[in-house]
Amino acid sequence: MSKKFIYPLLPVLVATSLALSACGTAETQGTPSSVSQDASASHGASALVVGEPWVKASKDGMTGAFGILSNTTDHDITVVGATSPAAATVELHETVPGSDGTLQMRAKDGGFVIPAKGEFVLEPGASHIMLMGLKSPLAAGDDITFELHTSDGGRLSFTAPAKDFSGANENYEGSHGTDDGHGAMDPSGEASHPASPTQSK
Amino acid sequence: MKGKVVKHDGGGLQRRHLLFGGAAAGLGAVAAVGLQVVNGAEKAAVQPAAQVQHGSGKVPFYGARQAGIGTAPQAHGVFVALDLHPATTRERVRSLLKLLSDDAARLTQGKAALADTEAELAVHPARLTVTFGFGPRLVHIVAPQQAPGWLKPLPDFSIDKLVPEFSGGDLLLQICSDDPVTVAHAQRMLLKDCRSFAAVKWVQSGFRRAHGTEASGTTMRNLFGQVDGTSNAVPGGEPYEKVVWGDGAIPSWTENGTSLVIRRIRMDLDTWDELDRSGREESVGRKLGNGAPLTGVQEHDEPDFKALNPHGFPVIADFSHMRRSRPDDESQRIFRRAYNYDAAPSGGSVSESGLIFASYQADVDKQFVPIQQRLDELDLLNTWTMPIGSAVFAIPPGCQPGGFVGDGLFTGS
Numbered sequence: 001m002s003k004k005f006i007y008p009l010l011p012v013l014v015a016t017s018l019a020l021s022a023c024g025t026a027e028t029q030g031t032p033s034s035v036s037q038d039a040s041a042s043h044g045a046s047a048l049v050v051g052e053p054w055v056k057a058s059k060d061g062m063t064g065a066f067g068i069l070s071n072t073t074d075h076d077i078t079v080v081g082a083t084s085p086a087a088a089t090v091e092l093h094e095t096v097p098g099s100d101g102t103l104q105m106r107a108k109d110g111g112f113v114i115p116a117k118g119e120f121v122l123e124p125g126a127s128h129i130m131l132m133g134l135k136s137p138l139a140a141g142d143d144i145t146f147e148l149h150t151s152d153g154g155r156l157s158f159t160a161p162a163k164d165f166s167g168a169n170e171n172y173e174g175s176h177g178t179d180d181g182h183g184a185m186d187p188s189g190e191a192s193h194p195a196s197p198t199q200s201k
Numbered sequence: 202m203k204g205k206v207v208k209h210d211g212g213g214l215q216r217r218h219l220l221f222g223g224a225a226a227g228l229g230a231v232a233a234v235g236l237q238v239v240n241g242a243e244k245a246a247v248q249p250a251a252q253v254q255h256g257s258g259k260v261p262f263y264g265a266r267q268a269g270i271g272t273a274p275q276a277h278g279v280f281v282a283l284d285l286h287p288a289t290t291r292e293r294v295r296s297l298l299k300l301l302s303d304d305a306a307r308l309t310q311g312k313a314a315l316a317d318t319e320a321e322l323a324v325h326p327a328r329l330t331v332t333f334g335f336g337p338r339l340v341h342i343v344a345p346q347q348a349p350g351w352l353k354p355l356p357d358f359s360i361d362k363l364v365p366e367f368s369g370g371d372l373l374l375q376i377c378s379d380d381p382v383t384v385a386h387a388q389r390m391l392l393k394d395c396r397s398f399a400a401v402k403w404v405q406s407g408f409r410r411a412h413g414t415e416a417s418g419t420t421m422r423n424l425f426g427q428v429d430g431t432s433n434a435v436p437g438g439e440p441y442e443k444v445v446w447g448d449g450a451i452p453s454w455t456e457n458g459t460s461l462v463i464r465r466i467r468m469d470l471d472t473w474d475e476l477d478r479s480g481r482e483e484s485v486g487r488k489l490g491n492g493a494p495l496t497g498v499q500e501h502d503e504p505d506f507k508a509l510n511p512h513g514f515p516v517i518a519d520f521s522h523m524r525r526s527r528p529d530d531e532s533q534r535i536f537r538r539a540y541n542y543d544a545a546p547s548g549g550s551v552s553e554s555g556l557i558f559a560s561y562q563a564d565v566d567k568q569f570v571p572i573q574q575r576l577d578e579l580d581l582l583n584t585w586t587m588p589i590g591s592a593v594f595a596i597p598p599g600c601q602p603g604g605f606v607g608d609g610l611f612t613g614s
Contacts, residue, residue: 054315057397066316140397141296161300163316164396
């Protein structure tokens, strides 16, 4: 696991991070509302914190979300899924060398395991949260909400700003060509910038 | 050819023999000592203990006022003006300011920005500050009712030869640090986050003495060699507070806000060269050696404008820059935070140099404009200087954690 960039966590992020519910209800699509905060002692009052979150701005298709997942507990936490109102589907991806030597991204079997008292870094070219089927363009500066689901039924909501980013163009495993990578917004010129001001939040 | 090569090789060998033979015979002791000295110097060079490093210096980003104004001027500064894309909405401006404020908050504290692809360049802030200024159009989009009356281009001055490449702009980023790499990285990171919202209109890079070359607080010299800015108010003092942040007589446009005028002043070093030392001193009214007024001894001695020379003329000429820029009206004061520039020459000249004249004051019309009008009418220094760029920005207050620079303009609707 890469631990190249470790930052103090922002208070605002800590504030929006919720203790994982030990008794989370079944997954619900749509707005990731605040989670019931039943930090049951029987499950170790597990707490996951999302730091430095951001999303690559994209006009359509797919994009990635990044950040640092910190486990404040003394037992491992496994993130098994995620949802966001911004995308039809959200998956947990890892990036691995493909048979042709190029990096390929694929769904991470078993989810992301955040070690006890440890961190799990989501970054371009490595593990990330994959948004597929964007419902509308994600313009730079938009705030995107997410909900992470853990193996013990917990939920964690967080908000990440969208940023123009030229990288994070990994290929999808099994696909060919570069068009399957995360859809870039191409911020270099207005002509290729389809986001209208009305899409901002 | 072949024979020649062989001969050369042979010669080389002979020379080598000669050199080493000689050393062995008589110069051995000297050579050995020399070697030790070299090794000692190398050891000293890699010993970091004696080095004072300034890279970790941090200036708080959050606060009632923006940093980079009262902050002791860093060695390097870049001023970047951007024009918002057409049809930019108020909400998009908010998004932009949020992104940029977040970047600045992190970078100034030596942390990488979000999505920073060169995170390693962020670790030495070296007193990095990022100061935001709002041009007329940005304020009109966000809060037209709050736009100060002076937020418009300066009046035309006869001495001006303004070019659009250095004039105007909707959003200003003043990025200053004692380390030029840090400035470059912050500029790159901030501008990457501007791409969806705005286009770069102009960039002006400037410099002062390198950090540590002179004692902090030493008045800067411009590229004419002049001590430049002696009469500047000292941050923290009452005159500074009044000049920059306003008072009852001349209030600022918003509490803890101020204004910034940026004038790019080309300095013609080639014709300046034609002037002898006394002429150079007379043009300003100050001595080149230490910046003292021609009637004084020390830099900060008050000038005596009534003093006459043996011929009955004023010692400090009426047409001198100091006399013309020094107002009788005490309220007409500005706070300078200038940087030198030295660009690539063209057209047969060997220099394209000048001053990025950055002037902070509570009210442009009441403080800056009257001074500039007097200099426009008469100032010997105009012979060698020419304003080629001009821009006016409203400086909003600082922000608190969770907020962003300019957030006060978004309240109430």
